[in-house]
Amino acid sequence: MSWEENVRKVTPYTAGEQPSGKVIKLNTNECPYAPSPAVSERMRCLAEMEAGTGAGMLRKYPDMNATALVKAVSEVYGIPEDRIFAGVGSDDVLSMAFMAFFNSDTPVIFPDITYSFYDVWSELHRIPYRTLPLDEDFRIVPEDYLCDNGGVILPNPNAPTGVFEDPSVIEKIIDFNRDRVVIIDEAYVDFGGKSVLPLIDRYDNLLVVQTFSKSRALAGLRIGLAFGQEKLIGYLKDVKFAFNSYTMNVPAIELGAAAVRDTKYFEETVRKIIRTRERTKKELRALCFSFADSEANFVFAAHERKPAEEIFKELRARSIYVRWWNKPRISNHLRITIGTDEEMDTLFKALKEIVS
Amino acid sequence: MSWEENVRKVTPYTAGEQPSGKVIKLNTNECPYAPSPAVSERMRCLAEMEAGTGAGMLRKYPDMNATALVKAVSEVYGIPEDRIFAGVGSDDVLSMAFMAFFNSDTPVIFPDITYSFYDVWSELHRIPYRTLPLDEDFRIVPEDYLCDNGGVILPNPNAPTGVFEDPSVIEKIIDFNRDRVVIIDEAYVDFGGKSVLPLIDRYDNLLVVQTFSKSRALAGLRIGLAFGQEKLIGYLKDVKFAFNSYTMNVPAIELGAAAVRDTKYFEETVRKIIRTRERTKKELRALCFSFADSEANFVFAAHERKPAEEIFKELRARSIYVRWWNKPRISNHLRITIGTDEEMDTLFKALKEIVS
Numbered sequence: 001m002s003w004e005e006n007v008r009k010v011t012p013y014t015a016g017e018q019p020s021g022k023v024i025k026l027n028t029n030e031c032p033y034a035p036s037p038a039v040s041e042r043m044r045c046l047a048e049m050e051a052g053t054g055a056g057m058l059r060k061y062p063d064m065n066a067t068a069l070v071k072a073v074s075e076v077y078g079i080p081e082d083r084i085f086a087g088v089g090s091d092d093v094l095s096m097a098f099m100a101f102f103n104s105d106t107p108v109i110f111p112d113i114t115y116s117f118y119d120v121w122s123e124l125h126r127i128p129y130r131t132l133p134l135d136e137d138f139r140i141v142p143e144d145y146l147c148d149n150g151g152v153i154l155p156n157p158n159a160p161t162g163v164f165e166d167p168s169v170i171e172k173i174i175d176f177n178r179d180r181v182v183i184i185d186e187a188y189v190d191f192g193g194k195s196v197l198p199l200i201d202r203y204d205n206l207l208v209v210q211t212f213s214k215s216r217a218l219a220g221l222r223i224g225l226a227f228g229q230e231k232l233i234g235y236l237k238d239v240k241f242a243f244n245s246y247t248m249n250v251p252a253i254e255l256g257a258a259a260v261r262d263t264k265y266f267e268e269t270v271r272k273i274i275r276t277r278e279r280t281k282k283e284l285r286a287l288c289f290s291f292a293d294s295e296a297n298f299v300f301a302a303h304e305r306k307p308a309e310e311i312f313k314e315l316r317a318r319s320i321y322v323r324w325w326n327k328p329r330i331s332n333h334l335r336i337t338i339g340t341d342e343e344m345d346t347l348f349k350a351l352k353e354i355v356s
Numbered sequence: 357m358s359w360e361e362n363v364r365k366v367t368p369y370t371a372g373e374q375p376s377g378k379v380i381k382l383n384t385n386e387c388p389y390a391p392s393p394a395v396s397e398r399m400r401c402l403a404e405m406e407a408g409t410g411a412g413m414l415r416k417y418p419d420m421n422a423t424a425l426v427k428a429v430s431e432v433y434g435i436p437e438d439r440i441f442a443g444v445g446s447d448d449v450l451s452m453a454f455m456a457f458f459n460s461d462t463p464v465i466f467p468d469i470t471y472s473f474y475d476v477w478s479e480l481h482r483i484p485y486r487t488l489p490l491d492e493d494f495r496i497v498p499e500d501y502l503c504d505n506g507g508v509i510l511p512n513p514n515a516p517t518g519v520f521e522d523p524s525v526i527e528k529i530i531d532f533n534r535d536r537v538v539i540i541d542e543a544y545v546d547f548g549g550k551s552v553l554p555l556i557d558r559y560d561n562l563l564v565v566q567t568f569s570k571s572r573a574l575a576g577l578r579i580g581l582a583f584g585q586e587k588l589i590g591y592l593k594d595v596k597f598a599f600n601s602y603t604m605n606v607p608a609i610e611l612g613a614a615a616v617r618d619t620k621y622f623e624e625t626v627r628k629i630i631r632t633r634e635r636t637k638k639e640l641r642a643l644c645f646s647f648a649d650s651e652a653n654f655v656f657a658a659h660e661r662k663p664a665e666e667i668f669k670e671l672r673a674r675s676i677y678v679r680w681w682n683k684p685r686i687s688n689h690l691r692i693t694i695g696t697d698e699e700m701d702t703l704f705k706a707l708k709e710i711v712s
Contacts, residue, residue, distance in 0.1 A: 001535045003561045006460045006506065007591050010598035015420060031415050039414065040406035043399060050396035058395065058576040058611075059387050061569070064371060088444065091600045103362045117600075124599050126482075150362065179357045205359045213417070220414040220606035235363050242366035243480050244447045250576035251607035255414075 013120075016323050024346055026337040027321040029159075029188075029298050031217035033272065033340070035255075036265040039218070042258035046251065057250045064245045065237075072257035073225060082230045083200065085237060086256075088247050090187055090211040090224030094153075095121045097207055097226060100239040101181035102127045104150030111140055113330060115159050115185065138163050138292045138300075145173040152177055155185040157193050160323070160335040162294025164193045171196070174203050181232070183207045188296035190215035190270050191277070197227055204229045207236075214297055215270050216259050223248070223256045273297050277338045283348045284336075287355055291333075298337045300330075306355050308332045314354045320347055369476075372679050380702055382693040383677040385515075385544075385654050387573035389625050389696070392618035395574070395611045402610060413606045420601045421593075428613035429581060438586045439556065441593060442612075444603050446543055446567035446580030450509075451477045453563055453582060456595040457537035458483045460506030467496055469686060471515050471541065494519050494648045494656075501529040508533055511541040513549050516679070516691040518650025520549045527552070530559050537588070539563045544652035546571035546626050547633070553583055560585045563592075570653055571626050572615050579604075579612045629653050633694045639704045640692075643711055647689075654693045656686075662711050664688045670710045676703055 016028040050056035066086040074081045087093035098121040102108045107130040110118045122129040132144040138161040157164040174182045189195050207228040213219035291301040312324035323335040372384040406412035422442040430437045443449035454477045458464045463486040466474050478485040488500045494517040513520040530538045568579035647657040668680035679691040
């Protein structure tokens with residue numbers, strides 16, 4: 001016998017490539033612009049404090065409640081602090097929420113085409129699950145979610161499709177499922193969608209998850225948030241603190257707080273990305289791409305003649321990285337992150353050559 | 357029926373208090389000195405990059421392999437990069453290791469008096485476990501660990517006792533258990549103990565875990581490390597990446613790398629703490645405290661007359677925080693972190709009043 005027999009078997013994860021050198025990186029939905037200048041300002045300030053004599057914050061454990069960040073979010077969003085939970089990116093928040101709320105023998109439900117970690121966390125926490133097919137236009141079939149289940153998770157806008165469902169559609173699902181927790185994953189909601197955050201007043205079974213990795217340009221800091229009524233957030237905290245109390249580090253808490261307070265910069269950044277996205281849609285259409293209308297910071301497009309895999313490889317040869325999955329139903333699609341206008345112009349030029 | 361029926365039931369965690377205001381904080385084993393000046397220097401440098409135009413690192417996802425940090429550790433420790441794993445504090449590293457390596461139906465084993473998260477993670481990952489009693493002097497009974505088991509975890513020095521076992525004792529346990537993974541948790545090893553790191557060459561079942569939270573004064577950054585042979589580390593990475601690829605953020609990776617390279621500062625800090633600890637032992641003995649000899653940055657002491665709970669409360673009333681647990685076998689002990697010489701002088705003065 002060997003110790004290897006007791007090693008946990010996992011399916012290795014394939015992340016979007018993180019190439020170095022001079023490339024155009026449109027494959028991981030990062031923000032093409034820097035975070036708010038308030039972030040570097042605060043970082044300089046923290047550096048000063050650390051350089052001083054003992055006034056620094058790094059030698060001590062971080063505040064496990066991430067109060068500075070939660071307070072800032074509370075003020076900016078107009079939501080009480082005890083309705084806010086912060087974690088190490090929305091991946092951490094979601095995994096924690098799966099663990100906290102999905103403890104039924106009845107399967108949790110989510111779309112067949114969606115964020116690739118939902119089934120991973122279900123398996124990690126031994127949660128039964130069932131996927132519900134999107135329709136031909138990559139839209140959810142709302143009635144499918146009015147069924148017996150152990151919990152619901154829905155991204156809105158969905159990924160990698162970019163398709164957004166109106167809050168009224170989502171509300172019906174939340175309302176039907178009042179005896180289970182419904183998680184709405186709003187990672188991309190800032191790019192033109194409408195949040196269901198106002199619904200937390202009415203539904204104690206609703207958890208809304210957001211992230212600083214996209215619209216706030218802070219993927220490198222790992223900050224995710226969850227919003228819900230006090231009781232729901234309380235349970236989430238209990239689970240988090242029971243297993244690992246100190247996960248968000250001091251820079252994440254402090255720089256995240258600085259970023260969220262700069263509403264003006266945030267709105268400008270989002271506006272720029274939306275403008276570039278709408279221009280991208282026009283250009284892609286002209287090149288004979290089709291796609292469901294996207295309200296995210298990416299477009300999920302298929303070409304009318306040229307297979308996605310070929311386009312993907314030819315772009316890669318030109319140092320332009322987009323995302324392609326060799327998976328049922330979506331293997332002819334490319335997910336293209338919205339970059340700067342200059343980056344997109346280079347993309348359009350390359351695509352013109354590739355598809356003609 | 358309500359959604360609350362499916363909420364995971366947990367035992368809430370009680371952390372060492374994090375009081376604010378002017379207090380003497382000897383309750384969470386933090387380092388009383390600031391981290392290396394190289395840390396604030398690097399932070400200033402990162403702030404400059406972020407303030408510039410697009411050269412910043414925060415908008416992008418962090419390097420999931422934490423290469424900058426792993427490279428620095430590799431150079432300083434003289435251990436190849438593929439034998440090093442980095443995570444969000446040793447809590448994250450250990451929890452991940454439990455999940456990766458302890459998948460047997462036979463119970464894993466660890467001491468009855470030890471770090472309070474081992475049983476928590478066992479329960480989290482549904483791992484059967486069995487605790488083995490320390491002897492009357494709070495030492496492990498090495499023969500107890502030569503038995504059928506599903507894996508072994510031992511802290512050395514142990515916490516909260518501070519007792520250190522010679523690597524030759526540990527090696528016998530590793531050697532006997534070659535068909536299971538043995539984890540040695542060396543959170544406190546830098547304060548006078550001796551690491552079993554050299555043994556990883558000889559034993560492919562040995563995982564050594566360390567942290568930057570104590571001797572490197574970076575509890576606020578959350579950095580933990582694991583060392584082992586390539587195969588063992590490979591399995592650990594597979595598990596980590598499968599469930600959450602991006603957990604260490606950019607500041608942790610970059611500032612951690614800067615800290616580990618400053619060997620001189622590290623050695624000076626550790627030397628100061630050891631000197632203060634030895635003085636603390638003398639003072640405590642003079643005040644009729646007894647304790648097992650500690651090789652950590654704390655002393656675990658009991659008074660010959662006055663109950664620990666009373667001392668704990670009277671110290672607290674004087675704004676001096678130490679740690680006390682109302683648990684079997686240790687309820688008459690206080691765990692006192694080694695602070696600065698000034699802080700310890702204030703403590704001795706207070707104790708003199710309290711116990712006389």
